[in-house]
Amino acid sequence: MMDVKKSPPAHSEGLPRVGAAISPLASLSMRSGSVVLGPILPEDTGSIFLWLNDVESIVLDLPYRPVDWMNYNGWLEDFSKNPSQVIFAIRRIHDPKIIGFVVFVEISAVHRSAKFGIRIGAETDRSKGYGKEAIRLALTYAWKHLNLNRVRLSVFDSNRRAIAAYRAAGFQHEGTLREAAYINGGWTDVVLMGALRSQSP
Numbered sequence: 001m002m003d004v005k006k007s008p009p010a011h012s013e014g015l016p017r018v019g020a021a022i023s024p025l026a027s028l029s030m031r032s033g034s035v036v037l038g039p040i041l042p043e044d045t046g047s048i049f050l051w052l053n054d055v056e057s058i059v060l061d062l063p064y065r066p067v068d069w070m071n072y073n074g075w076l077e078d079f080s081k082n083p084s085q086v087i088f089a090i091r092r093i094h095d096p097k098i099i100g101f102v103v104f105v106e107i108s109a110v111h112r113s114a115k116f117g118i119r120i121g122a123e124t125d126r127s128k129g130y131g132k133e134a135i136r137l138a139l140t141y142a143w144k145h146l147n148l149n150r151v152r153l154s155v156f157d158s159n160r161r162a163i164a165a166y167r168a169a170g171f172q173h174e175g176t177l178r179e180a181a182y183i184n185g186g187w188t189d190v191v192l193m194g195a196l197r198s199q200s201p
Contacts, residue, residue, distance in 0.1 A: 023096050030088075030141060032133045037088040037102065037141070044089050044098040045076065051100075051121040059184045060159050061119070083107070088141075090120070090134045099125045102138045104146070112149040114142065118162075127161065135169035136201075143197045150196055156181060157189035171195045 022031075029038035040048075051057065052067045067075075079087045084107045090100040100120040107114040118135060120126050142148040153171065155162050167173075171193040179187040 022093060025096070026091065026093055030137050031093055032137055034093055035099075035130050035133045035137070036091045036093050037134060037137045038091065040076070040079075040087060040089050040101070041098075047098050047121060048072075048076070048101060051119055054121075057119075057121075057123075060156065060162070061117070063181070063183055079103075086146075088138070090118075090130065092130070099130060100134065102134055104138070104142065104151075107146065107148075112147060114146065114148055114151055116142075116151050116153045131162075132165045132168050135165060135171075139170060139195055139200060143200060148197065150194060152192070152194045155191050155193065156183065157191050158183075163191060163193075166193050169195075170199070170201050172199075 025038055026036045029036045031037070049067070049069065049072050052072065055064055058064050076087075079085055085103065085105040086107070087101055087103045089098045090102060091098055099122065100118065102116070102118045104114040104116055116135075116138065118131060118138070120131050120134075139151060142151050151171075152174075153166065154177075155166065157163075157176065172195070173191060174194045175192040177190040177192065180190040181188050
């Protein structure tokens with residue numbers, strides 16, 4: 001606990017300002033100690049579009065292929081029309097600017113399962129615990145609001161940072177597809193991971 005007799009540390013990027021107020025949207029959204037999961041706002045769309053076209057970042061998850069604005073708008077609009085998928089913006093709890101997003105796709109009411117994905121947009125926002133907290137919030141949403149029993153994902157074996165965050169949030173290794181993806185000039189293994197409601201931390 002911080003000694004109240006001492007002056008609080010100076011604010012730095014990524015840390016909440018002392019006495020900073022939570023926005024009305026954040027106060028109504030799912031939140032943890034440092035991040036909020038909430039709806040995508042019109043002002044968020046430009047950032048997401050840039051992240052999906054970031055060559056260096058996209059190869060952590062997918063083969064690179066530029067996304068044009070028309071297809072991007074269709075992809076984003078489909079989340080509001082298709083009940084088998086949902087998207088949330090990730091924000092710092094005291095900052096309304098979007099820093100990433102999480103998605104559930106292939107939501108099955110019969111099997112009570114879905115596929116999960118996450119993106120933290122800027123490198124400066126990675127390795128700060130935001131992703132891990134967002135994953136935990138997303139799983140809580142999956143169990144309590146979607147009534148899912150299982151959430152799965154796939155991740156490149158080379159993306160060790162993401163694998164560590166998934167494990168810390170409750171995902172377990174379920175298998176490896178050897179040399180299953182051709183990424184950035186070479187073959188990489190794809191790791192399959194899953195989380196079960198009964199084993200949720």
